[in-house]
Amino acid sequence: MSSKRLEGKTAVVTGAGRSLGLGAGIVRKLAEEGAAVVISDIGASKDPSTPRNMVGASAEMVAFCDELSAAGYTASAKACDVRVRDDVIALADHAVNTHGSLDIWVNNAGIGYLMKPILDVSEEDWRAVIDVNLSGAFFGTQAAARIMIAQGRGGRIINIASQAAKSGFIHAQAYCASKHGLVGMIRSAAIELGPHAITINNVCPNHVTTGLGAWQNEYFSKVVGAPSVEAYLKDKADRIPMRRTGLPQDTANAVAFLCSDEAIYITGESMNVSGGEEMH
Secondary structure, rough: OOOOOOOEEEEOOHHHHHHHHHHHHHHHHHOOOOOEEEEEEEEEEEEEEEEOOOOOOOHHHHHHHHHHHHOOOOEEEEEEEOOOHHHHHHHHHHHHHOOOOOEEEEEEEOOOOOOOOOOHHHHHHHHHHHHHHHHHHHHHHHHHHHHHHHOOOOOOEEOOOHHHOOOOOOOOHHHHHHHHHHHHHOOOOOOOOHHHOOOEOOOOEEEEHHHHHHHHHHHHHHHHHOOOOHHHHHHHHHHOOOOOOOOOHHHHHHHHHHHHHHOOOOOEEEEOOOOOOOOO
């Protein structure tokens, strides 16, 4: 008997096109656990709020998919702009048409690079963050739930929220609002989806130095006046009971657990994965 917890399942992970990103780490973990995985990202820059250096390109997604396939995993890739409901529906349909089912949906796509003092935030900045981080997660939840209900065998929906879903941070008004919104969204959705054996939860990591995280390190070390990025990161680590910032695998492990049968009775929760920082 296979020891892989997600054997026979199909998982979609949005915002997973960058090789060093949190989404890619989640994809790898779910594949290792036996799931067929659908790698998704926006595919190309669409406007000023989605700059090329901050989004996963189609070529990157294909290369990642080829890497996983070469390692013996089942994977496919499909571009999706989570701000566009029809794109999200097409992504859900792709999972079923390509892999035969849709059992796990991870809303990981997010904008965490539009950080500004509150008086400098434009209407476009605000809408861009809310559209991706909150509306995009809702569209994903809705598209996945519709298929999972029709399949009749339950499912797992997980949002990658943030420590910012529970605490406020400087220069992050839209980001914190969008992540706090996910807490309310899953509390409502869990009530409706529970009778269909579909669980929905948030994972709330603290700072993780991915490609985006490296940009955040540079930005916030200057904002707080740290003498260097290294000094900024040391100060962050010193405030965390576990004495380090998060790693992609910390979040990926939490996602895999919530996708497993062991978590069948957990829904509507926002799980801290912060080394004790959030409660501390």
